[in-house]
Amino acid sequence: MFRNGLSGLFLSLFALGFALLGTAQRADAQVLFGSVSGTVTDQSGAGVPKTHVTLINKATSIQREADTDESGHYTITDMPPGNYDLKVTASGFKPLTQTNLTVAANTVMNGDAKLQVGAVSEQVTVEAATLTLQTEKTDVHTELTEKAILDMPLNQYRNYQTLINLVPGATPGVFQNAIADTPERALSTNINGTNRNNNNTRVDGATDVFVWLPHHAVYVPPAETIQEVNISTNNFDPEQGMTGGAAITVITKSGSNQLHGVSFAYHQDQALRARQFFETAAVSPRKGKSILNDLGGTLGGPIKKDKLFFFGSYDGTFERDNRAAGGGLQTLPTxxxxxxxxxxxxxxxxxxxxxxxxxxxxxxxxxxxxxxxxxxxxxxxxxxxxxxxxxxxxxxxxxxxxxxxxxxxxxxxxxxIPSVPAGAPETSNFFSSATQSLNRNNFDGKVDWNRTSKHAIFAKYSAMKSVFTGQPSLGKVIGDCNCDGGLGNFHSLVQLVTVGHTLTLSPTLVVDGNVGFTRMSEYGQTPDFGTNIGSSVLGIPGTNNGSDLRDSGIPYFNVSGYADLGNPEGWNPAFRNDWSFTSNHNVRWSHDKHQVSAGTDIIHHHLNHWQPELGSGPRGEFDFGxxxxxxxxxxxxxxxxxxxxxxxxxxxxxxxxxxxxxxDGMGRSEQFIKATAKEWQFGFFVGDRYRVSNKLTATLGLRYEYYPLMTRDGAFQFDRLDFTSLNVLLGGIGGNPSHLGVTTSKKLFAPRIGLAYQFNDKTVVRSGFGITVDPLPLARPLRGFYPLTVGSNFAGTTSFSSAGSLSTGIPSICCPNINSGTIPLPPQALERSVGPGELKRGYIESWNLVVERKLPSNFLVSLGYVGTQTVHQFGDLDLNSSLPGTGASGQPYNKPQFGNRTASTLFWQGFMSANYHALQVSVNRQFSHGLMVKGAYTYSKAIDWTDDDGWAGLTWNDPNILRRNRAQAGFNTPQIFQLAYVYELPVGEGKSWANGGGAATKILSNWQVSGIFSAIHGQPFTLLASGASLNAKFQTQTPDQVGPVRKIGGVGAGSQNQPFYDPSAFAAVTRPGTGPNPYGNVGRNTLFGPGSVNMDFSLFRTFKVTERLGLQFRADGANFFNSPHFNNPNRNFTSANFMHITTAKNDERQFRFGLRLAF
Known part of the structure; x- marks a missing residue:
């Protein structure tokens, strides 16, 4: 899988590294568990052999033991995350105990110990270092601790993923899809220049992915249930696969020998928030309702001391929000x-x-x-x-x-359609108001059983049940959802189950494993559900199927430059039932200087959908350009x-x-067969972490992954289009083979190699290279095209001609007859298909060179170069696009033998590429002496052909200019700076100031502040223009740049406000499509939108009620300084608001107050 251009720099780098071989350290790279590895020395620095080391969990009394080898080295693997005491005993030396040694998942903690000569009765106790150099592993990873998650400001849903913004190489997390799709409000992010659906989240070992929208986690554990999060982003250990961007491991809390509990309540409302920038008093005299309550509690403790423990939680989120659709004004006709x-x-x-x-x-x-x-x-x-x-x-x-x-x-x-006020301008003249509501309940339970001193077992069950309602923004004519997405009522149930164990067969041989299951069941319907408004009320033929209530409602009327009219949500209604199964099993063997690991990693995805969203949706669509x-x-x-x-x-x-x-365009979608997809993903690995010397560790690993072709339930097993005859072939019917001649690679080998060289006790240099495979479930791109779903698309022969009228309606497409196994593709049915032969699955090459340095005051700083290269990135190529000037007549399939086909015909294959180069800096200080700091800076550039390899269309399908698509990615964010902190104010009892007692001491004691500051560069966008003169189907028209682009920086719509960029730098392309450069001379993603600066701030105090009971009062201020964060300017040259910024993000200043009672 190595490519010719890859090697020079990195082969040279590793050759240099191996030339330095002379020392290396221990290893373990579990995902759910952590390790402790160290060297026991005497005061002269010589290793002490045959020393007995015991690691004891302070909460559950679970312990592991090991003896040092001849060099004084030891390794203890497969330890559950938590705080431990490390006890070291050797003949002729004083016993040593290191307290509060923190073991984290997917990390190797430094357990070095220096013994003093003396009697056994002379006990020495020291505090373990709070932050140690990463000398054993060569991946790039970030840890989020329980304290960071609980004390740092989180977003309105108190989602731990907010803190993934603190990971170097991560673009700011966003709510990518509708609440109806993601009631857990999972955040989506791009990591190190890879596509957002390359990330892989696992909760206690169970795959946590929404099969249909794989850039989202399907279950988001509540903040109060999380013990820690480990985020690995480059040169993964061989245990970690099925990922290309970030491998995110969430470890949830367990019970302990002591009963602990928490109850909490948080509240925010419109009185505590500022106005959104465009939500002025003139257009909205009263701020819309905006209420969010989050309440719940946790309880954990022993069922049987030292043996059996429980942990349970409830978290309820209740939201009522009435704010501007899209964050600003809409345009309606005067x-x-x-x-x-x-x-x-x-x-x-x-x-x-x-x-x-x-x-x-x-x-x-x-x-x-x-x-x-x-x-x-x-x-x-x-x-x-x-x-x-x-x-x-x-x-x-x-x-x-x-x-x-x-x-x-x-x-x-x-x-x-609502009327606009008299005298209103022609654009941005209507401020709508309607309410969204979310009722969400999360339940979590976990049991841990120390069956023997060598065998530990855990089981976890989580469930989320929600009801969401989104009201329309324009009343009877529906319009956009005046919310975060999803018109109507949606009911969701998410379940996650995982069971795992660790078995210590000997001090040097450990096995562990887990199986997991996640499931999402959802059904939703729109507010116009139940009435055939299109056909019966408006009288438009072909807009509703009278025999199926799921096709009822009002069509979408897409008038360019105006607010959406009718029901624009072609994906709605939806009936889904998706699930994933995970099975991971590993064995680890320590011998001499080697730590060998091997295992399996198996995932199964199953998708079941009724959702005819392809094209225009079940009610139909009419376009007016x-x-x-x-x-x-x-x-x-x-x-x-x-x-x-x-x-x-x-x-x-x-x-x-x-x-x-x-x-000028119209269409409708109807689902004839339930969309299903079943697919397996198999991973096998072997790795060795070789301790060459006390300074140098070499990591070698190899993964093998196999992704068989997906299959379907029901009458046929697979389907694809024969691009020569335009017949759709059905696998397993009419003598057709089940796979239809489509194969997948059996050569997906993914090597991993790394070096870590410790120059001294303050500096380490790490470098690594690895390959990972794109884990995209094929259910995403190939979910349900013809014959499962018929998505019709009718267009005029040119951009100036009509495809039909409202009175003639949408032509119907009859239901397919699948009995023969070969069926003609209707000329207006949308289609995406793979071709025969090998389906090339993409893979990501990643590398890094990092210097890490320990600084005074317990700071740890790393500076590194990180790069990735995506090979065979998935994407679409529309084979029925036409060349400039040829219009519909120039479409390759618009010929009588193909039924004069004019609809989009997409060929899906791994034919694209992407790359990323970055300077990444991180600053960390674990909480000690009242201060925690976590910061990240990234200076980078990401280049790709298209931004989403799950539903990835090109900007230009012209085979003569395909490489014009290659440009900076739409998510490219050249500079990102994030800095977070938690600080105990140094006043009051036991502090530096106001510690003398009295009223001042009582008032000022136990206050803390925390915050997250961010400064983020804007992201690029592509300009659009009328394609009338281009006259080319399924291509993109941009304007011409006719002068220097001057950034004015204005905000607001209309001539009374300045544009963001000078629009006079651009001109419409009206020359014939056969003329020079007919697409316009402006390329893809050439201009950057506005950047943003933000500060989230928290102030909280804990009142000591009893020795074990504390009550915390908390005030959080999101966007504390109320900095407006503007969206990109209007990019459509034909709009009166071209280059004007008319919308902003709904993240104005919002205060939240909370109480948290803990014991």
Missing amino acids: AALRAGDFTGILGNYVCSDGSTSATPCASPFFVTDTNNVVQQDRVGMIFDPSTGAANGTGRKQFAGNKLPGIDSIAAKILAL GGVTALNCPAGTIGCPTTGGAPAPNQFNAWAQFLLGLA
């Missing part, structure tokens, strides 16, 4: 536009050379109106599609720029402006097109 009167939007005059002027041109470009009056063309003119040619040439302007009439069905829809009421008069054509051509279509053309009822 009264004049509702009446079809476009006189008020006429703009500059168009000159014969293509320029525009505020006054009539000396050399004008003339057009004729429907009264045959010749006049100078102006920006904003509306043209009659019934005049001229079908391709938009020769059209006449509507006389007076007024429509003579409005389509009867459009009038019915118009009656459902504006070309149908625009004039096609490209530059270079006789009688047209010599440069630029006639003005490109804009939002007013789109609105006029809607009023006429003429759609």
Whole structure:
């Protein structure tokens, strides 16, 4: 799997490293467990052989023992995370006890001990170091401790994933999908330039992934239940696979010999939050309701002392939120536009050379109106599609720029649309308000059993049950969900079960393993569910299936430049039942200088869906882009402006097109067969951590992974498109083989190699290289296209022609007959398929070179170069796209033998690549002497072809310019700085100041502050323009850059506000598609949006009620300084708000108060 270009630097690096061989240290790289490894020396530094070492868990009394070898070295593996005492005894030396040695998952803790000569009765007790150098492992990882999770500010849902922002190489976590999809509100992030669905989260060993949306964890353990989180991001240990971005291991709490419990309640509401930047008093006199309560408790303790323990928790989240849809104003038509009167939007005059002027041109470009009056063309003119040619040439302007009439069905829809206030501007003129609600209940239970001194077993069960409701933003005409996603009512149940054990067969041989199961069951329906509004109320043919209630509701009317009208959620309703099974088993053997490990890692995913979301959804969709009421008069054509051509279509053309009822695109989806997918993922590994000397450790490992082809339940086992005949083949039917000639690689070997060299007790240098395999479940890209789901898409022959009207409706596609095993693909059915031969699964090469240094005051700083390269990244190529200037007639499958197919036809394969290079710095200080610090800085660049390899379409499908897609990734964030802290104020009892007793001491004692400061560079975006002159199907039009791009930095819509970038630097492309550079000269992701600065701050005090009982009062301030965090500017050149920022993130300042009672 190595590539030719990979090797020079890293082979040289490792050759240099091995030339230094002379010393190395111990090893263990478990995921659920940790290890302690060290050398016992006398005061001269010589190793002490045959020393007895005992590691005792302070909470459960579980203990492990080992003896040092001839060099004085020992290793104790497979220890559950927690605090331990390390006891060391040797003949002729004083017994030594190190207290509070913290063992963390997937880490090797330093257990070095220096003995003093003396009698056995002379006990020596020391405190273990709070932070030690990473001298044993060569991966790049970050640990989140229980204290960090509980004391640092978390987001509104108190999600531990908030702190993944503190991991070097991580882009800021975001809520990627609707609450309806992810009621746990899992965060999505890109790690080290890899795609977001390359991350792999496991909770107590169980795979924690939403099969359909694999960039999300399906279960998010509540903060109060988490003991620690380990996040490995580069050069993983051989035990860790099925991941490419981050391997995230969550260890939840267990009971102990002492009864412990917590009860808590947190509250925030609209009175405690600032206004969102665009939520001004003028447009919203009262702040919308915004209430979130989080309450619950935990209890853990012994069932039988030293043997059997329990831990349980409940966490309830209850939210009512009524804020702006999308974080800002929406655009609806003014009264004049509702009446079809476009006189008020006429703009500059168009000159014969293509320029525009505020006054009539000396050399004008003339057009004729429907009264045959010749006049100078102006920006904003509306043209009659019934005049001229079908391709938009020769059209006449509507006389007076007024429509003579409005389509009867459009009038019915118009009656459902709210009116804007009198005198409102043409854009960003309507502030909507509706409420979302979430009721979520999390239950967790865990039992730990020390069956014998050598055998420990645990079992865990977690469940989340939720109900979410999202109200529409535009009332009767529905519109966007005025919420974080999901129109209607959604019921979800998530369950996670895992059982694991550790068996010590001898001091040098340990086995461990676990099996896990996760399941998500969900069903949801929209607010228009139950009534066939499209067909029965509005009278639009082909919009609802009267025999299936799940297809009921109102269609989506997509008018370019305006708020969504109708129901825009084509993915909704949804009925899902997905689950995953995990089985991991490992053996570890310590011998001399070697720590050998081997094991298996098996995952099974199963998807079951009824969700006809492909294309336009079950109610149908009508698109109004504006070309149908625009004039096609490209530059270079006789009688047209010599440069630029006639003005490109804009939002007013789109609105006029809607009023006429003429759609340039339409479609509908219907599911005939339940979408299912079953797939296995197998991993096998062997590794050796070789202690070459006391200074040098070499890590060698090899994984082998196998990903068999997914299969389906039901009548056929697999399906794919024959791209030659356009027949869909069904595996196992009609004599077809089950796999249909599709194979997967059996050569996915993934080597891991690393070196760690400790120069002294303060400095270590680490370097490593490894390969991991993209774990993307194929259920994501291949879930349910034809014949499972029919997603139709009908479009006009050119960008200026209509595909049909509201009155004629959407043509139907009949149900498929699968009995023969070979069925023709309907010409308008959307399709994505693999081809015959090997399906190339991507893999990620990762490498690092890191210097780590221990600084005074217990700080640990690391500085490193981290790189990744993705090979065979998955993606789509639309084989039915056309070249510029050829329109629908140029589509390869638009021929009689293929039924004149014009729909998208996607070929899915691993044919792309990506790379990432970064300087990464981390600063850590474990909590000691009242202070914890955790910081990260990343300076990086990520390049790819497309950003999401689960549903990954290219910007340009033209085979002549495919490499134009290669550009900086949409998630590329060149600089990220994050700094978090927890600080006990040095005042009050036992502190430096105000410690003399009295009222001041009582008032000022036990206060702490914590915070997270972030400064983040903006992310790039791609400009869009009208594709009318391009006339190419399934391609992207960008504008031309005609001048230097000047950043103005303005915020707000309309001419009264400055744009973010100077829009005059760009011009529409109106030259013919056959002309030079027809796509525009602006590439993909060429401009950056605004960056952000943020401070989250917490203040809390613990009141000592009794010796064991403490009550904590807490105040959290998210975005404490209320810094507005703006979204990228409007990128559509045809919009009146082009380059204006009109929306901001819904993360204005929000205070939260809480009480936490703990014993």
